[in-house]
Structure formats: structure tokens, C-alpha cells
Amino acid sequence: MKSMPLVIGSAMVPFRRYRDGTGPRDWVRTVANEAIADAAIKPADIDAVIFASETDFLSLQLVPAPLLLDEIGLSGCSVSRVETGGASGGNALRSGVMHILSGFARRVLIVGYEHAASHLAGDDVRLLYGLSFDAELEGWAGATATMLYALSVQNHMARYGTTVEQLAAVSVKNHWNACDNPWAHKPMTITIDDVLASAVVSTPYRMLDCSLISDGAAAVVLAHPDAVPERSDRPRVRVTGSGCATDAVRLGDRDEPGRFSAKELSAQQAYAMAGVTDPMREIDVVELYDAYTGAELQGIEALGLSPAGEAAARLCDGVFDRDGVLPVNLSGGLIGQGGAPGAVGLAQAITVTRLLEGRYWPGLQAGRSFRRGVTDCHAGVATANVTHVFERED
Secondary structure (H helix, E strand, O other): OOOOOEEEEEEEOOOEOOOOOOOHHHHHHHHHHHHHHHOOOOHHHOOEEEEEOOOHHHHOOOOHHHHHHHHOOOOOOEEEEEOEOEOHHHHHHHHHHHHHHHOOOOEEEEEEEEEOOOOOOHHHHHHHHHOOOOHHHHHOOOOOHHHHHHHHHHHHHHHHOOOHHHHHHHHHHHHHHHOOOOOOOOOOOOOHHHHHHOOEEEOOEEHHHEOOEOEEEEEEEEEOHHHOOOOOOOOEEEEEEEEEEEOOOOHHHOOOOOOOHHHHHHHHHHHHHHOOOOHHHHOOEEEOOOOEHHHHHHHHHHOOOOOOOOHHHHHHOOOOOOOOOOOEOOOOHHHHOOEOHHHHHHHHHHHHHHHHHOOOOHHHHOOOOOOEEEEEEEEOOOOEEEEEEEEEEO
């Protein structure tokens, strides 16, 4: 535990569609410089840089890491790139933890970015996302991410009786949380009826059940405990647990398609490392991968934050609201804040870290003090999962 890294700096640009002539080079340069400044260190203090993005096909730039290193003025520094779909940012953070634990680096800059919303036509982006599953058996056959997530949640609904109204309540909550987040792509005040009246995409999912495709970037600086600058303006936040686990790519190869089994394993790894034995009691706040409304409920259960089949009822009882016992996706999640896949895992880390530090957006911090938080992201339908536990040092 004593050698686990601390988060000493962070920054992100708002998630949205950028049509102002800027692109990944601009966003990466901005968040990298701001995160280093937020860490109260100099660029020369960085030992390694890790970049994350979902795929080169979205940015149309092969081997982007050295180019982006030039953009932030750190040419010559050790660099690597992580690509794990929607889990890319989380896996890059995990790689940063490994760099520090291994002794290869004392301070690591991790940057995630995506140019998914405004760079290519929507149909092209959907095709590429479909190819991120089994390209030969599903992608080229026309299967979409929404279709596969819908099949998964249908299994969950049949097993536990989850209703479309309960799914819609996730959308209402997350869009509402986004209203107090200036970084958010889609802040909205909506009702369950509004969600149920939106266009059907793939039963049971409607338009307002789906997350957004966004442009954006986020950056985090990790440091070994011996390389953390002395400062008194904020408490120290440490990464205390990290987990990663995978499931069968094809839903038909899983015993329970509606259960995020590999996410359970990833969470168990992170909890064991962090010394968490009862997540429902020991976790204070969560940012999880709500690619779709049902995925939030499935994720809550997989993370051990609700008994199986009970997340929907607990959500409707307000347990996961901003003023609830265990707030989930105060940022708005992918549904409200937006989904820039390569940056999502880092944006989650920024939200949780700043909540623990007590310096998140006032309307969402709401005077509350959080001690331990969890971030969770995945690729596919919870196929590759990454979980982290963060803890404030009192």
C-alpha cells in the first residue's frame, strides 16, 4: 500500500462535438500542460507518458504517441500507447500504476483522447464500433454495439424483472447530474416519460437510454509517494487498488449474457488490493461505465454495490442519487457527461479524485466529504474490464 501511487494532477477539456477547428493535438496539449501545472511540477519532472485512444481509425493517425509527445514538448521521454476500446483510459491508468510500482518511473503523465464525434460520419463510427466485437461473425454481419447491449440487458430483465421504466430512471438521473457539470456534453432535465417517448434504437433501448459519442481529452499525473510535491491546499489521494479481467467476446459463449461476470472479477481484484471487504459499506462514490442505462444497473451489481437483481429498485429508491447513500455517476456518466472512449477512464479518475479532494463542481460536491471511490470502465459488452479504487489520506 505504501508504494501505491498518488494522483497529484489532473485536467480535461469538456466532452462534446468540436467544430471550432481544433482537434486531438490541441486537446492533448491543453490537458497535458494543465495536468502538469495542477500537479505543481515541471514538464521535465515527467519520466514517462502513456497515451490512450480507442482506435487509430477514428483519428486517422497511425502511431500517434510520438507525434503527440512532440505536441506537449516532451520529445525524448519514454512513451507508450494503450488501446482497449472503452477501457483504454482505465487500462492506461493501470499501466501508469505498473510503471511506478515496477520502479521504471516516479512520475507518469497519462493522457486519453478521442476524435469520435465530429471527425467521421455517424454511420462510419457505428461501423467501426461494430468491428470492435467479433468482426468476422458480428461486425461485418451488421451487428451494432446497441444491438449487443440490448441482448444482454434483455437477459437481465428476463431473469430479474427489470423494467423499461427502471432503465429510464438511470437516464433521468445521469442527465440531471450533468446539469451541474460544465464539462458535460448533454445536460438535460427530463422525465421517465420523456425517455420512453424517445425513438426506439434496439429494444428495449431508446435514444435517451444510450450514451453519447463525444470528442475530448483528459489527463492524470501519477507519482510515487517519494516524488509527491509538498502542498497544503488539498488532501492526498492514492490509487489503492487496480483490477482487470476479461469475458468471452461473444455473448452466446457466456453462461449468463446479462451478468457482467468479468467485471465482478476485475472489481474483486481491485478490492482485494485495496483491502475492501464490503463494498456496499466501504465505497462512498462511484463512476462507472454507463454505455447504456441497463449497463449501469448491471455494472452496479457486478461491482458488488447491490445484490444481483436489486440495483434497479435501489436506484428508484434514490440510493444512487447525488444525495443518496452511494452516488453513482455524479459527473453524468457517459450518458450525461459524454463518451470519448479513450478518455473516459481518466475522466472518471478525475471526477472521483476531485470529489475525494473536495474540489469537484460545487453543485455535485454539495458539501459532502468522500473518503473512498471506485472507477469502472470496459470494452465490448463488459468484455475487457478495468476497476480502480481511490482513497483519500486523512
